[in-house]
Amino acid sequence: MAQPEETRSQSRFAEFGEGNAVNGHLGASAFLVTIMMKRIGWLLLLICACLTANAAAQPAQPVQDEGIPIQSELVRSRCGSCHKVDDKMRMTRISYRRASPENWEKTIKRMVALNQVNLDPADARNILKYLADHNGLAPDEVRPIAFEAERRLVEYTYTADKDTSDTCSSCHTMARAMSERRTKDEWGLLVSMHRGYYPLIDNQPMNGGQGFRRTRPVQTEPDADGRPPDNRHPMDKAIEHLTKTYPLDTPAWAAWSAAMQPAKLAGRWAVTGYQPGKGAIVGQVVVSADPNAGDSFNVDTRYTVARTGETVSRAGKAIIYTGFQWRGRGGLPGSDNVWREVMLVERDWKEMSGRWFTGAYDEIGIDVKLVRLSSDPAVFGSDLTALKTASTGRALKIYGANLPASVKPEDVGFGQGVKVTRIVSARSDEIAVEIDVASNAPIGPRDVSVAGAVKPATLVVYDRIDGIKVRPQAGMARVGGAVFPKQLQQFEAVGVHNGPDGKPDTPDDLDLGIVDVKWSLEEYTATFGDDDTQFVGTIDQKGLFTPNVDGPNPKRSGNRNNVGDVWVVAELAPTGASPKPLRARGQLLVTVPVYMAWFSAGDGK
Incomplete structure (x- = not known):
């Protein structure tokens, strides 16, 4: 006879015993859990069947971010004790990241300094070369952030995502993060590494007013655009943005890694450039392949500072990373004045451009462009940047390559109103002339033309100087010399013509080039009794500011450091058209040294 439902339930409870109330309660609970699990099991089985049927109807989805196989036995043997290798030769961490040569170099140095990796210099260089070539960046990925490797002091604002910018750029440039491509897991591990090495960043206020973790009250109101509030931690927002914006796999890298080949750069190159404080430079660079190392070159450079005639010669070496990234180093034999070279090689191997630099903070530099030379004549520039109307017998030098040894005045042209009256001398790299400029x-x-070769916009014809400008408008120097090195700051003054509209600071203004001025410092008054000009340093009559020594100064009130801000003033003596001196100024901040330079400067070689 069938029992009522209530009786059946009571009978089943009894199967678990009739102990005290607690045991009876546990027994009943276990029974209910058993029944529930059976029902859930049937439900899960039904769901799995549906999902299986649906999956069979859908095309298989490709696996994303499979990683880059590491084919180098050297990398696998030296790095494999920590970075495990799978059956596809993918190594943990390494295969899921691409980076610039400088970032890979920092990683290798960190492995040696903090993880006790034992690498001899030759192996370190070869590992760096392999990783930069096979796990590097494409040209289109490097161009927007070329200023980072070129060590330029620029103002840069990352506008793609403010949360990411605040999180990353409080301690280093945003371009350092932009020099990476990673999978989502790798971006997360990078954040974890930062939190492990620098635990205070979780809650320490940074650019956005908070650290890696949210320290502000939870937002409940919608954002200004109506979207619901985003209360995730700043680091989680950054990981999401970096994953979407800088993924491991990109079309640019797929195309470049397939097309990349060893760059054939041997030959003669014309170099033109600009060095603040000195002006244009012109010359030649001879590049020869190093027979003992692939992608390596011996480099002989000779150039002239056009304005002064100063000649500079140096020899060095260079290496090409990822098929287009030139990293070089050169100087006179035995000299401590070593210049580093960072350039991008164009895909046709006919041009490269970038920056050469030196100094404790890489602050002294030349913007350069190199063009491959043929046997045809080429004009690089002239020693003058401006010609005044109604002037006669003006001496001028034209610099170039393969210039004709026999040249007539009519073979050299400057346009209307400028006449070459005499050829003073002619060599293959320089022609000296005398010219008259009509009133x-x-x-x-x-433009300047010689025997069919033309250099556009080489100089300017003007009738007066309307004003001068100091460049840069805002400069920075760092005290040093006692414990830390000094950071210098070069200024220059250029003449300005107001152009056709006669108004200053408009697009048609004419830059007349560097002019000789008297340099001085004036107080940038920021507080009562400001005395910065007495302590921050000195500026010479070539516009080069040299800061004072670092550390407390007992001669200064409060035993303060020799830091402060001042005006840098340029004064151009009166000319016939200007009865009064022309003045201009720029601001200079003299600040403390960089106290935490974790890694010494290197060129990735």
Whole structure:
């Protein structure tokens, strides 16, 4: 006879015994759990069947971010004790990251300094070369952040995501993060590494007013655009943005890694450039392949500072990473004045451009462009940047390559109102002439032509100097010399013509080039009794500011350091058209040294 449902339930409870109330309660609970699990099991089985049927109807999805196989036995043997290798030769961490040569170099140095990795210099260089070539960046990924490797002091604002910018750029440039491509897991592990090495960053206020973790009250109101509030931690927002914006696999890298080949750069190159405080430089670079090392070159450089005639020669070496990234180093034999070279090689191997630099903070530099030379004549520039109307017998030098040894005045042209009256001398790399400029010569930029070779906008014809400008408008130097090195700051003054509209600071203004001025410092008053000009340092008559020594100064009130801010003033003596001196100024901040330079400067070689 069938029992009522209530009786059946009571009978089943009894199967678990009739102990005290607690045991009876546990027994009943266990029974209910058993029944529930059976029902859930049937439900899960049904769901799995549906999912299986649906999956069979859908095309298989490709696995994302499979990683880059490491084919180098050297990398696997030296790094494999910590970074495990799978059956596809993918190594943990390494295969899921791409980076610039400088970032890979920092990683290798960190492995040696903090993880006790034992590497001899030759192995370290070869590992760096392999990783930069096979786990590197494509040209289109490097161009927007070329200033990072070129060590330029620029103002840069990352506008793609403010949370990411605040999280990353409080301690280093945003371009350092932009020099990476990683999987989502790798971006997360990078954040974890930062939190492990620097635990205070979780809650220490940074650019956005908070650290890696959210320290502000939870937002409940919608954002200004109506979206619901995003209360995730700043680091989680950054990981999401970096994963979407800088993934491991990109079309640019797929295309470049397939097309990349050893760059054939041997030959003669014309170099033109600009060094603040000195002006244009012109010359030649001879590049020869190093027979003992692939992608390596011996480099002989000779150039002239056009304005002064100073000649500079140096020899060095260079290496090419990822098929297009030139990293070089050169100087006079035995000299401590070593210049580093960072350039991007164009895909046709006919041009490269970038920056050469030196100094304790890489602050002294030359913006350069190299163009491969053929046997055809080429004009690089001239020693003058401006020609005044109504002037006669003006001496001028034209610099170039393969220039004709026999040249007539009519073979050299400067446009209307400028006449070459005499050829003083002619060599294959330099032609000296005398010129007359008519009083009614049109004002504006002029090309220079020699025997069919033309250099556009080489100089400017002008009738007066309307003003001068100090460059840069805002500079920075760092005290040093006792414990830390000094950071210098070079200034220059350029003449300005107001152009056709006669108004200053408009797009048609004409840059007349560097002018000789008197340099001085004036107080940038920021507080009562400001005395910065007495302690921050000195500026010479070439516009080079040298800061004072670092550390407390007992001669200064409060035993303060020799830091502060001042005006840098340039004064141009009166000319016939200007009865009064022309003045201009720029601001200079003299600050403390960089106390935490974790890694010494290197060029990735």
